[in-house]
Amino acid sequence: MDYHVHTMLCSHARGTMEQYVNHAMHAGISEICFLDHLTLNKKGRDLSMTPDEVPLYYYAARRLQAAYRGGIKIKVGLEVDFTPELAESARTVAESFDFDVIGGSVHFIDRHNLVSSRTDRRQTEKPDAAFYESYLDLVNRMLDLKYIDIVCHLDVIKKFGTLPPDWFYDKARALLDKIAQTGKVLEINTSGAAHPVGEIYPRPGLLEECRKRNIPLSLGSDAHLPEQVGRGFAEAAKIIKNAGYSRITAFDRKNRYSVPIQTPKG
Numbered sequence: 001m002d003y004h005v006h007t008m009l010c011s012h013a014r015g016t017m018e019q020y021v022n023h024a025m026h027a028g029i030s031e032i033c034f035l036d037h038l039t040l041n042k043k044g045r046d047l048s049m050t051p052d053e054v055p056l057y058y059y060a061a062r063r064l065q066a067a068y069r070g071g072i073k074i075k076v077g078l079e080v081d082f083t084p085e086l087a088e089s090a091r092t093v094a095e096s097f098d099f100d101v102i103g104g105s106v107h108f109i110d111r112h113n114l115v116s117s118r119t120d121r122r123q124t125e126k127p128d129a130a131f132y133e134s135y136l137d138l139v140n141r142m143l144d145l146k147y148i149d150i151v152c153h154l155d156v157i158k159k160f161g162t163l164p165p166d167w168f169y170d171k172a173r174a175l176l177d178k179i180a181q182t183g184k185v186l187e188i189n190t191s192g193a194a195h196p197v198g199e200i201y202p203r204p205g206l207l208e209e210c211r212k213r214n215i216p217l218s219l220g221s222d223a224h225l226p227e228q229v230g231r232g233f234a235e236a237a238k239i240i241k242n243a244g245y246s247r248i249t250a251f252d253r254k255n256r257y258s259v260p261i262q263t264p265k266g
């Protein structure tokens, strides 16, 4: 299953929804979930669909779901960008349709876009202590939102290759406690393996900590191109199994179920 797939609607991914679905089938994926960006803050809204486009997105996904029934399961959700003062507006959008799942991400700290190499290189490539603290604080506050089901790419702050210090992960463990308490699902995001840092999000060493806390996992490629659907899944499946997991979590109109982890071919 690939539970994190973008579309051209966010204007920095390429390919139609149908192309993503076809690539998923080609890659032997049994279930694909669109989780395209909903970013409301000024700095990031050019990198997202607009609230006006959400109906189009939602119904296009549901149409494909019906058209491909029997071939592949298709789900639809949003990757909501957490900005504290816009969290209520995002909730209104997220709850205006019967989405299968809502993911939550921190991509922005003030004016810095954590995931863009084009802007603010100083902080995004070599974060200082205050930057790490701000990031952790935002994730912590995001966990209070009931409408968020999945916590996406927990340590995406390492994207450009600087591994966070040990104290960052000590604090991240406290976030795992809160993820467990609030009953959220943690995403294994394989895009990190293709980014400069060269490893999945979160760091594989954190997965045993997740297992101890019984935190359910989802799995996503964060594909921004159709051919990226399912990338790195064979390796990720090994890492997840090694941490003691045998199942992965999926959603159907906010209801959870889990399926056994299968090691993909190739």
Ligand SMILES: [Zn+2]
Pocket: 006, 010, 012, 037, 224
């Ligand atoms: Zn994106």
Ligand SMILES: [Zn+2]
Pocket: 079, 105, 107, 152, 153
């Ligand atoms: Zn993201």
